[in-house]
Amino acid sequence: MQAFLISAVLLGLLVAIGIAAIVAVRSWWLDPEADHGDWESSLVGYKNLRDKGVLSEEEYRKISTLVEPHVRLDTKESDRQPRAGVS
Numbered sequence: 001m002q003a004f005l006i007s008a009v010l011l012g013l014l015v016a017i018g019i020a021a022i023v024a025v026r027s028w029w030l031d032p033e034a035d036h037g038d039w040e041s042s043l044v045g046y047k048n049l050r051d052k053g054v055l056s057e058e059e060y061r062k063i064s065t066l067v068e069p070h071v072r073l074d075t076k077e078s079d080r081q082p083r084a085g086v087s
Contacts, residue, residue: 043067 043064050060 039067
């Protein structure tokens with residue numbers, strides 16, 4: 001009986017830790033202030049690779065079509081942010 005209670009308590013703690021980890025990752029992921037990556041600098045890096053001949057033009061176009069929606073979303077969100085000192 002005592003082993004069952006210890007197992008149940010350990011299982012409860014494990015579930016609680018898992019839920020806390022999921023909540024923490026989700027709040028970080030949905031945080032609009034968090035910098036999840038600078039898409040524009042990534043695109044410039046890929047352009048440099050294309051210019052050096054590491055990437056073909058076709059590969060660069062595929063990458064840029066994947067990155068451009070993120071760049072557009074980032075610029076739209078930054079346009080909505082009120083500027084400091086502007087009323």
